[in-house]
Structure formats: C-alpha cells, structure tokens
Amino acid sequence: MKAKVAFIGNPNVGKTELFNRFTGQHQHVGNWPGVTVEKKVGKCVCYGNELEIVDLPGTYSLTAYSIDELIARNFIIEEKPDVVVDIIDSTNLERNLYLTLSLLEMDANVVVALNMWDIARNKGMEIDVKKLEELLGVPVVTTVAITGEGIEKLKETIVKAIKGKRRKIEWSYGKDVEEVIKELQEIISKEEKFKDYPSRWLAIKIIEGDEEIIKKIEESKYKDELLKIASRIKDGETVIAERRYKIIGKIIEEVLKKEEEEWSFSDMLDHVFLHPIFGIPIFLALMYVAFQFTFSFSAPFSDMIDTFFSWLGEIAKNNISNAMMASFISDAVLAGVGSVLVFVPPIFSLFFALSLLENSGYLARAAVVMDRIMHKIGLHGKSIISMIMGFGCNIPGILAARTIENKRDRIITVMINPLMSCSARLPVYILLAGVIFKSSAMAGAAVFSMYLLGVGLAIIMAMIFRKFLFGGEPPTFIIELPRYMFPKISNAARDMWEKGKWFIIKAGTFIFLVAIIVWFLSSFPWEATHGGVYIENSYAALLGHAIEPALRPFGWRWQAGVALFFGFLAKEAIVGTFGALAGESASVAVATWFTPLTGFAYMAFVLIYFPCVATLIVMLREIGKKYTLITITYTISLAFIVAGLIELIGYAVGIT
Amino acid sequence: MNMTNNIIPLAFMAPGERGQIVEIRGGYGMAKRLYGMGLTPNSVIEVIVSNPAGPILVNVRGSRVAIGKGMAMKIFVRRI
Numbered sequence: 001m002k003a004k005v006a007f008i009g010n011p012n013v014g015k016t017e018l019f020n021r022f023t024g025q026h027q028h029v030g031n032w033p034g035v036t037v038e039k040k041v042g043k044c045v046c047y048g049n050e051l052e053i054v055d056l057p058g059t060y061s062l063t064a065y066s067i068d069e070l071i072a073r074n075f076i077i078e079e080k081p082d083v084v085v086d087i088i089d090s091t092n093l094e095r096n097l098y099l100t101l102s103l104l105e106m107d108a109n110v111v112v113a114l115n116m117w118d119i120a121r122n123k124g125m126e127i128d129v130k131k132l133e134e135l136l137g138v139p140v141v142t143t144v145a146i147t148g149e150g151i152e153k154l155k156e157t158i159v160k161a162i163k164g165k166r167r168k169i170e171w172s173y174g175k176d177v178e179e180v181i182k183e184l185q186e187i188i189s190k191e192e193k194f195k196d197y198p199s200r201w202l203a204i205k206i207i208e209g210d211e212e213i214i215k216k217i218e219e220s221k222y223k224d225e226l227l228k229i230a231s232r233i234k235d236g237e238t239v240i241a242e243r244r245y246k247i248i249g250k251i252i253e254e255v256l257k258k259e260e261e262e263w264s265f266s267d268m269l270d271h272v273f274l275h276p277i278f279g280i281p282i283f284l285a286l287m288y289v290a291f292q293f294t295f296s297f298s299a300p301f302s303d304m305i306d307t308f309f310s311w312l313g314e315i316a317k318n319n320i321s322n323a324m325m326a327s328f329i330s331d332a333v334l335a336g337v338g339s340v341l342v343f344v345p346p347i348f349s350l351f352f353a354l355s356l357l358e359n360s361g362y363l364a365r366a367a368v369v370m371d372r373i374m375h376k377i378g379l380h381g382k383s384i385i386s387m388i389m390g391f392g393c394n395i396p397g398i399l400a401a402r403t404i405e406n407k408r409d410r411i412i413t414v415m416i417n418p419l420m421s422c423s424a425r426l427p428v429y430i431l432l433a434g435v436i437f438k439s440s441a442m443a444g445a446a447v448f449s450m451y452l453l454g455v456g457l458a459i460i461m462a463m464i465f466r467k468f469l470f471g472g473e474p475p476t477f478i479i480e481l482p483r484y485m486f487p488k489i490s491n492a493a494r495d496m497w498e499k500g501k502w503f504i505i506k507a508g509t510f511i512f513l514v515a516i517i518v519w520f521l522s523s524f525p526w527e528a529t530h531g532g533v534y535i536e537n538s539y540a541a542l543l544g545h546a547i548e549p550a551l552r553p554f555g556w557r558w559q560a561g562v563a564l565f566f567g568f569l570a571k572e573a574i575v576g577t578f579g580a581l582a583g584e585s586a587s588v589a590v591a592t593w594f595t596p597l598t599g600f601a602y603m604a605f606v607l608i609y610f611p612c613v614a615t616l617i618v619m620l621r622e623i624g625k626k627y628t629l630i631t632i633t634y635t636i637s638l639a640f641i642v643a644g645l646i647e648l649i650g651y652a653v654g655i656t
Numbered sequence: 657m658n659m660t661n662n663i664i665p666l667a668f669m670a671p672g673e674r675g676q677i678v679e680i681r682g683g684y685g686m687a688k689r690l691y692g693m694g695l696t697p698n699s700v701i702e703v704i705v706s707n708p709a710g711p712i713l714v715n716v717r718g719s720r721v722a723i724g725k726g727m728a729m730k731i732f733v734r735r736i
C-alpha cells in the first residue's frame with residue numbers, strides 16, 4: 001500500500017535526524033512551488049507499505065504569518081497526508097504541544113514522536129506516555145533519533161495509523177469562546193465553499209483573525225454574519241493563544257510526574273558566551289580555532305594529495321610514449337582528479353568543525369553575539385560564520401551558510417561570499433603587489449586592502465540584495481537557543497561524511513570536466529603549442545586576444561586576459577598562467593605588463609570578477625540557477641566598475 | 657502605558673529579573689510569531705542575559721529564547 005506521510009515539528013527537535021533515519025539515501029530536495037523554501041521528500045518501505053515522506057518546514061505554530069507555516073498548513077489541509085508525524089522535544093512539552101494542538105484541530109491523523117527521550121530520561125523526567133496518548137487521542141512513541149531507539153516502533157505505529165482513525169478530542173477554550181465557535185460552526189456547515197475545511201478549525205481561525213482564512217471568508221455570502229459573531233471575542237488571536245497554553249498546562253499537570261529543570265549549567269555557560277563584552281572576543285577566538293582546523297589541519301593532507309598526483313603525472317609522462325596521450329593523462333585526467341581531491345580535506349574538516357559547533361549548541365549563540373552588527377547590514381547573525389570561512393575558501397564558506405534556517409537570509413549570505421577573498425587569490429596579490437610596488441610596506445598594504453575591499457563590497461551588496469531582491473525587510477531576530485550538549489565525535493564524523501560526499505561525487509565530476517576542457521584549450525592546436533608548452537599559440541591565447549578589447553581600456557594585455565580565463569577554473573591558475581606565458585621568470589615579465597595603477601586595478605578585478613567554477617557548482621546547488629546567475633552577473637559587472645573606478649581615481653590624482 | 661505601575665519594555669529588564677508579559681505591541685505578524693514560541697500575555701519570563709545593544713536571552717515556558725533589541729522594545733512586561 002502507498003501512503004503519504006508528513007513530518008512536522010518545532011526547530012531543533014531532531015526532525016532532520018529522524019527524516020534521515022527513515023529515508024536514508026532516498027531523498028529528493030526541491031523547492032515548494034513558487035517560493036524559495038526547501039522541500040525535502042523521501043521514500044521509505046515499512047512493513048510492506050511504501051511511504052512517501054514529506055519533510056515540512058520546522059515551525060512553532062501554524063499561522064498564516066510566515067511562509068514556512070503557510071506551506072506546512074496548506075500541505076496538511078490540501079494534500080491531506082495519511083499520517084502526520086509530529087516530532088516533539090520531550091524535554092520541552094509545554095512549547096512543543098502548542099503545535100500539536102494546532103495539528104489536532106486541523107483533524108490531521110497525528111502520530112506523536114517524543115524525541116530526545118534519552119535526554120528526558122537522563123534528566124530524571126517522568127512522562128506518562130499512556131496518559132498523554134489518552135489525553136491527546138493519538139498514538140505517542142518515544143524515540144531517540146540519534147541512536148535509532150524507538151524508530152521501529154514509530155514505523156509500526158505509523159503503518160497502523162494509516163488505516164486507523166484517531167479519537168477526536170476537543171479541549172474547551174472557555175465558555176465564551178466555545179459559544180462563539182459553536183455558532184460559527186453552524187454557519188460554516190451551511191456553506192459549500194468550506195466543505196474542505198474542518199469546521200472547528202475554521203471557526204478558531206476566524207476568531208484569530210487569520211489573514212488567509214479571512215480572505216476565504218470574504219468570498220462567502222455569510223461573510224458579515226461570521227465576522228460579526230467572531231468579533232464578540234476581542235483580540236481573538238491573543239485569547240486563543242493564551243487559552244491554548246492553559247490547556248497545555250492542564251495536560252502537562254497530568255502527564256509530567258517529575259521535572260528537573262536542568263538549565264543551570266547551560267545558563268552559566270551563556271553568561272560567559274553571550275557576555276556583552278567578552279562574547280565577541282570569545283566568538284572570534286573560537287572562529288580562529290575552527291578556521292585553523294579547517295585550513296591548517298587539512299593543508300598537509302591537501303599537499304600530500306597534490307604531490308601524489310604530480311608524482312603520478314610524472315610517471316605517466318615518462319612511461320607513455322604517445323606525447324598527446326601522456327599529456328592528456330597527466331595534465332588533464334590526473335591534474336583534474338587532483339584538483340578535485342585537494343579540496344576534500346578542507347571541506348571535510350569544515351563540516352566536522354561546523355558539526356561540533358552546531359551540535360554543541362554554540363552556533364546559535366554565535367548568531368546572537370554577532371546579530372547586532374550583522375543586522376545593521378541586513379544579514380543574519382549566522383552569516384558571519386560563512387563570511388569568515390570564505391576567507392579560507394568560498395566553498396566551505398557557502399556550505400557554512402546552510403546553518404541559516406531562513407532561505408532568504410541564506411541566499412544573500414551565499415551571494416556575497418565570493419567577495420570574501422579566498423586563500424587562492426592571495427598568491428595573485430602577492431605576485432602582483434610584489435612586482436608593481438617598490439616598497440614592501442606598500443605591497444603589504446595593497447594586499448591587505450584587497451581583503452578590506454572585499455568586505456566593504458560584501459556589505460554594500462548585502463544591503464542592495466536585501467532591498468531589491470527581498471523587499472527590504474531586515475530579519476527580525478528571535479531564535480530559540482538549544483541546551484548546550486557535549487558533541488559526539490561519531491556524530492560529527494557522520495555529518496562530515498554525509499555532507500562531504502556530495503562534493504566528491506557531483507562537484508568532483510564537474511570540476512574534472514572543466515579541467516579537461518582547460519587542458520584542451522591550452523594544449524591545442526597540438527603542433528603549434530608543442531604539446532602545451534607554448535600557451536601563446538593555443539586556443540586559450542586566441543581567447544585572450546578575443547577578450548583583450550574589453551581589457552584594453554584598463555591597460556591590461558592579452559596575457560592578463562588568458563590568466564583571467566584560467567582563473568575561472570581556479571584562482572590559483574592565474575599565477576600559474578603568468579608563469580607559463582612569461583617563461584622562466586614570471587615577476588620580470590609581469591613588471592612589464594602592469595604599472596602600479598593598472599596592476600592594482602587588476603588585483604581588484606581578480607578579487608571580484610567571477611567565483612571560480614568549483615564555487616559556482618556549489619552555489620548552484622545551494623541557491624539554485626536564478627541566484628547563481630545573478631551572482632555571476634553582479635560579480636562581473638562589479639569587477640569592471642571597481643577596476644574602472646580605481647583607475648579613474650588614480651589618473652585623477654596623478655598616479656599611473 | 658503607566659510606567660509607575662512597573663510596566664517596562666522587556667529590553668529594559670536586568671538579568672535575573674522576572675516579569676509577566678502584559679502586552680505585545682508588534683502588530684499582527686510579530687505577535688503570532690511570539691505566541692508560537694511561548695511568549696503570550698500573562699506568561700512569566702525571566703531574563704538570563706541581557707546585552708546593552710544586542711539580543712536579550714530569556715527563559716519562557718522552559719525554553720531559552722534570544723530576542724533582538726528591536727523586538728524586545730515592543731514587549732511590555734510587569735516586573736514581579
């Protein structure tokens with residue numbers, strides 16, 4: 001039998017973990033129609049039933065206020081899933097049951113999963129599960145998503161619930177409200193248009209003044225009558241919310257035997273980590289450690305991979321007699337595979353570090369600490385982590401943005417990340433600045449100015465995107481802080497593998513393909529380039545000449561154009577191309593290609609002009625085609641504008 | 657709102673202070689969002705950490721919620 005199952009729950013209850021347990025590899029990530037909210041769908045075969053599982057956005061309630069909540073609610077009303085699994089944090093029944101009650105009012109066929117049962121148990125909480133089942137009228141299963149405890153039982157219960165009918169239980173919202181509900185329900189039952197809606201739920205929504213429902217009501221001939229009755233409850237939404245918590249209070253009184261408030265340790269840590277003065281230095285220190293871990297710890301591994309593939313390449317060259325074949329194997333295939341694999345150590349390290357930060361509960365605190373500053377520029381507190389990682393490499397930077405729940409905030413954060421000057425751009429700055437500036441102090445300042453320029457532009461672009469792409473509303477900040485937990489190394493390792501393997505497979509194949517194309521362009525026509533030795537005779541050089549007109553106003557030669565072209569693949573390639581084009585000594589040649597002013601403008605251009613291909617692939621996956629295209633467009637335009645401005649200002653003040 | 661009645665915006669509460677929410681003046685959307693997270697009129701909150709300009713951390717219905725300064729200025733609380 002086939003059945004449709006929806007997973008719903010507050011944020012941080014372990015919904016993702018549970019979803020992964022159920023669906024494993026059989027997941028598909030898309031968007032909800034018309035909106036930029038992620039839709040995850042998975043399949044699971046349980047006891048001969050094929051379940052299609054839809055992961056609804058994590059929400060606290062089901063109002064019409066946020067797009068996430070509307071999606072969840074419309075899905076339940078319109079698609080009528082056979083079972084709705086409501087995942088609850090056992091250690092926080094009061095807040096979590098708010099959503100549960102809303103679901104039950106919608107007549108959803110609910111199964112409750114009391115997750116985080118291990119924590120509740122360790123805290124010595126005693127929850128009477130039988131009693132809770134009885135009071136809610138739906139099955140309740142205790143689970144521990146991270147260990148898998150209770151998962152089988154949950155599957156069994158879901159399968160049983162597909163056919164079963166739940167007992168309907170109505171809690172009283174108080175005499176005054178109940179009277180109004182009754183009267184509303186009577187009218188609602190007369191109207192054809194409302195057939196699809198549970199009448200009690202609709203009545204409550206009318207009292208709450210729910211925007212979407214009021215719109216529906218206005219199409220009905222009973223509109224005036226309904227609104228008049230509902231208006232007897234003043235400030236309905238507040239009354240309903242308050243009384244719903246009262247009902248929850250009563251339920252908890254009956255099911256919760258013993259509650260240990262175990263927040264004292266967590267609160268103590270928050271006095272330190274959220275300290276008004278020390279909060280930011282502590283954040284920076286932790287980021288420094290995470291950054292060092294991601295890039296320094298992984299560097300030797302990347303070097304080893306790099307060396308290994310160069311060595312393999314040498315062997316291939318020396319042992320394959322056909323020169324073209326040898327070049328293909330070593331310069332295209334092996335170099336291509338190598339260029340993918342060198343990214344693996346930092347990416348895996350990043351995911352490991354992020355997983356530790358997130359699962360320990362610190363990441364949410366970091367957002368709090370940085371929110372004041374980030375809010376001013378229209379970003380989310382968590383954007384800062386993505387930006388800092390971007391200085392190492394934009395790929396981990398962009399991936400770090402995954403921890404931002406709101407998709408709009410996440411998209412802006414990803415779009416500005418290429419402006420964070422990654423470590424691959426540093427050799428370009430060093431080579432150029434070292435050659436074009438006489439004093440090393442000047443050169444150092446020029447290199448540093450690139451980082452500042454990047455951050456400055458990122459701030460400006462973030463404000464522009466917020467205003468013009470997303471209607472200007474800066475995020476209002478409210479976030480639930482999970483309890484601090486000692487992170488499990490095994491969990492972090494699993495996260496690292498789950499998230500990292502995508503890079504090897506998908507990004508890997510693409511980057512590999514591009515490497516082959518670049519090899520072809522720089523080594524052909526074969527005779528003319530002497531097998532890739534004389535790049536100036538290659539198709540790549542042809543391209544360089546083709547784009548030269550666009551670069552001539554800046555005073556850059558065609559060699560600079562070729563370098564930019566290869567920089568598309570990886571910014572490291574720019575220095576290598578200079579070397580290849582200039583022959584023995586890159587610095588001497590470069591000195592003749594640039595003046596201090598044109599060289600400095602070129603540095604800025606390299607900073608801005610294009611995210612490298614690898615970054616682009618990751619971006620495509622994280623934010624989709626549209627926003628990736630916008631990013632490409634804005635980076636290219638911005639590069640011309642900024643480089644142009646630098647030169648104009650330079651000429652104006654008499655620098656050449 | 658009568659200030660002498662000890663009713664102040666949440667943003668002005670000091671760490672360790674407790675209060676009962678009297679009114680949320682953030683308009684329709686904000687109130688809805690807060691209700692779902694447990695912040696309703698009459699709910700009791702306790703300030704855990706407060707920052708001069710950053711978000712304020714409160715204990716409400718057994719969970720810890722950090723609220724941005726702007727929002728905290730619109731939540732009115734009676735000290736208890």
Ligand SMILES: Nc1nc2c(ncn2[C@@H]2O[C@H](COP(=O)(O)OP(=O)(O)O)[C@@H](O)[C@H]2O)c(=O)[nH]1
Nearest residue numbers: 011012013014015016017115116144145146359
């Ligand atoms: N101790 C414990 N931790 C859990 C459990 N389920 C999830 N977690 C952890 O809680 C955090 C939030 O889980 P996640 O699935 O991301 O929550 P979501 O926001 O609801 O999707 C993660 O660090 C999980 O590893 C559980 O049953 N017990």
